[in-house]
Amino acid sequence: MKEIIDDVKQTIAQKQIRWAYPILLKLQKCDYHLAIKWAVECIQIYASEFNPDKLSQMNKYIQKAIEEQNVLTPLQCMEIAKELWYSPEREDIQTAVARLWWSIAAFKDGEEDEGAIEATMTVELVLPDISNRSLLDRYLEAALRIYEEYELQN
Numbered sequence: 001m002k003e004i005i006d007d008v009k010q011t012i013a014q015k016q017i018r019w020a021y022p023i024l025l026k027l028q029k030c031d032y033h034l035a036i037k038w039a040v041e042c043i044q045i046y047a048s049e050f051n052p053d054k055l056s057q058m059n060k061y062i063q064k065a066i067e068e069q070n071v072l073t074p075l076q077c078m079e080i081a082k083e084l085w086y087s088p089e090r091e092d093i094q095t096a097v098a099r100l101w102w103s104i105a106a107f108k109d110g111e112e113d114e115g116a117i118e119a120t121m122t123v124e125l126v127l128p129d130i131s132n133r134s135l136l137d138r139y140l141e142a143a144l145r146i147y148e149e150y151e152l153q154n
């Protein structure tokens with residue numbers, strides 16, 4: 001995982017998009033729930049720092065993603081994503097949470113590539129400025145921690 005993170009830092013230095021994809025693929029290969037967990041943490045980190053009011057509005061959808069994703073059907077996950085996507089005055093955090101739900105729906109439907117792409121979009125939406133090294137480092141540290149915790153348990 002550390003090698004992937006080092007590669008991501010190079011990718012970002014070159015201002016390439018889809019920097020989060022290799023990390024999400026690595027987490028997904030262990031368990032897709034790890035990819036979702038990382039995306040959720042990135043949303044929470046970003047929103048708590050830049051838009052705490054919006055985080056409180058989105059918290060019910062985030063908590064539902066954490067607590068109920070295993071019991072919901074892909075169709076129910078899609079409905080939540082659409083509700084968020086088509087609501088008026090949608091902002092970046094809301095868009096990221098909608099993409100998170102599309103990612104969950106895709107993973108549950110066995111569409112792993114689509115799930116990883118949507119999770120990538122989720123994370124990249126909450127890093128609007130890739131030159132924000134402080135925020136990026138927090139995301140990368142979260143990914144590494146999630147991966148290492150999984151490795152210790154398995």
